[in-house]
Structure formats: structure tokens, C-alpha cells
Amino acid sequence: MELELGENPAPMTLRERYAVLSNELAEIADAAGRGPTDVSVLAVTKQQSSEAILAAIELGLHDIGENYLQEAREKFATLQPAGARLRKHFLGHVQTNKARAIVEQFDVVQSVDRIETGRALAEAVRETGKPIPVLIQLNISPVARFGAHPDEAERLAEELRAEGLTVDGVMAIGPITTDQREVIHAFERAAQAFARVGGSTLSLGMSADWRQAVRCGSTMIRIGSALFGARARARKIPI
Ligand SMILES: *Cc1c(COP(=O)(O)O)cnc(C)c1O
Numbered sequence: 001m002e003l004e005l006g007e008n009p010a011p012m013t014l015r016e017r018y019a020v021l022s023n024e025l026a027e028i029a030d031a032a033g034r035g036p037t038d039v040s041v042l043a044v045t046k047q048q049s050s051e052a053i054l055a056a057i058e059l060g061l062h063d064i065g066e067n068y069l070q071e072a073r074e075k076f077a078t079l080q081p082a083g084a085r086l087r088k089h090f091l092g093h094v095q096t097n098k099a100r101a102i103v104e105q106f107d108v109v110q111s112v113d114r115i116e117t118g119r120a121l122a123e124a125v126r127e128t129g130k131p132i133p134v135l136i137q138l139n140i141s142p143v144a145r146f147g148a149h150p151d152e153a154e155r156l157a158e159e160l161r162a163e164g165l166t167v168d169g170v171m172a173i174g175p176i177t178t179d180q181r182e183v184i185h186a187f188e189r190a191a192q193a194f195a196r197v198g199g200s201t202l203s204l205g206m207s208a209d210w211r212q213a214v215r216c217g218s219t220m221i222r223i224g225s226a227l228f229g230a231r232a233r234a235r236k237i238p239i
Pocket of ligand 1: 044046067091173206207208222223224225226
């Protein structure tokens with residue numbers, strides 16, 4: 001397929017992709033009246049090798065995200081001691097019987113969408129003595145399988161806090177559509193729910209839609225393919 005006129009060829013290395021992303025992020029954040037440090041980049045390393053994670057750490061990407069416990073556990077085991085400075089975010093669906101292992105392996109759980117999950121995590125936090133902040137995953141897309149309804153987020157946050165968990169904000173996956181207004185409308189709903197929930201993290205925006213997310217107030221964009229290149233196996237995103 002030919003490149004369209006005026007389109008730049010895709011940058012090749014992780015370093016180059018990160019540089020391009022950082023520059024554009026700084027521009028878009030600035031245009032939206034946000035400071036250069038208001039939006040952090042979480043590197044989504046699912047299906048990437050331990051070497052790729054180490055390369056990301058070397059570039060200063062200290063927040064990484066994984067979706068599958070088993071895959072993450074194998075990779076994290078090879079990262080010591082370089083992994084010591086990492087903040088590892090769990091992005092996948094939380095099975096309650098895996099809550100303890102998730103708490104042991106990760107530093108943040110971004111995907112809490114029901115009280116049962118929260119109870120299991122709270123119990124694991126008590127057992128392990130390892131406090132981990134959680135985000136409420138919101139459902140803002142018509143086809144999403146997971147996530148709490150934005151109108152229920154505030155109550156869920158209260159219930160989770162009553163269990164002793166630190167709720168630090170919300171996470172959402174945008175609708176898969178080329179309709180920009182639909183994306184922005186969904187992100188605005190997420191931002192409004194974030195305002196009601198409180199905390200410091202609005203985890204919003206992926207490779208295809210992070211620009212709109214930043215304009216809608218995202219404090220953390222979750223980037224996989226725009227950093228590491230297209231994933232080999234197009235595994236379905238567990239939304
Ligand atoms: C895979 C994934 C991402 C990153 O997706 P890209 O489109 O490759 O940037 C972000 N968030 C979640 C929850 C994911 O599963």
C-alpha cells in the first residue's frame with residue numbers, strides 16, 4: 001500500500017517512536033492548557049518481550065501495563081533488579097481467585113469494575129500487607145464487555161473505600177470507531193465520572209485515540225502499538 005501524500009513513514013525503533021510520541025504529547029497537552037508533566041505515558045507491554053520492557057525502562061518509561069497475569073509473571077521474573085523502579089499496572093479482567101497473585105505481581109490495578117473484585121483485592125491487600133491503589137474501570141463503549149456504568153462509579157468508589165482500598169481514579173477504553181465525536185463524547189463521560197470519584201488518575205487513551213483523551217483531561221495514556229509497533233497476534237482486547 002502506498003503512503004498517502006504528506007504522511008511520514010512510520011518511525012522504526014522504540015526510541016524513535018517514543019520521541020515522536022513525547023513531542024506530539026507535549027504539543028497537544030500545551031494546546032489543551034495542560035502542563036508537560038500532567039499526562040504520563042504508561043507503556044502497555046502485553047505480547048512484548050522482557051527485552052522490550054527493559055528497553056522501555058531505559059528510555060525512562062517506568063509505568064508499564066500488562067493484561068494477563070501468567071504472561072506478566074513470567075516476564076517480571078526476568079526483570080530484576082532493573083524492574084525495581086517499575087510501577088506495574090494490571091489492565092486485564094480480574095478473576096477473584098487470582099486477586100492475591102495480582103496484588104503480589106502488580107503495584108496498581110486499573111480494572112476494578114465490581115464490588116466482588118474489590119473485596120477479593122482488599123482481602124489480598126490485608127493478607128500480603130501490600131497496599132495497592134486501584135482504578136475503577138468504566139464502560140463507555142456500546143460493545144464493551146467489562147466496566148462499571150459511569151453513573152455507578154461514584155457509589156462503587158464509596159463501597160471500595162469502605163473495604164479499605166485506595167481508589168485513585170478511573171480507567172476506560174474508548175469506543176472503537178472513526179467517529180471522533182463519539183470518541184470525545186465517551187471520554188467526556190469518563191472525565192465527568194472521574195470528577196465524581198476523585199483521585200489523581202484518569203487513565204484514558206490508547207494508540208489510536210490518546211490525542212482526544214488528552215484534550216478531555218486524561219492524566220495517563222496507555223500506549224502499546226504506537227511505542228512497540230503492531231502486535232504480532234491481534235489478540236482481542238478484553239474490554
Ligand atoms: C492493549 C491495551 C492498550 C494499548 O493498546 P494500543 O492500541 O496498542 O496502544 C491500552 N489499554 C488496554 C486496557 C489494553 O488492553
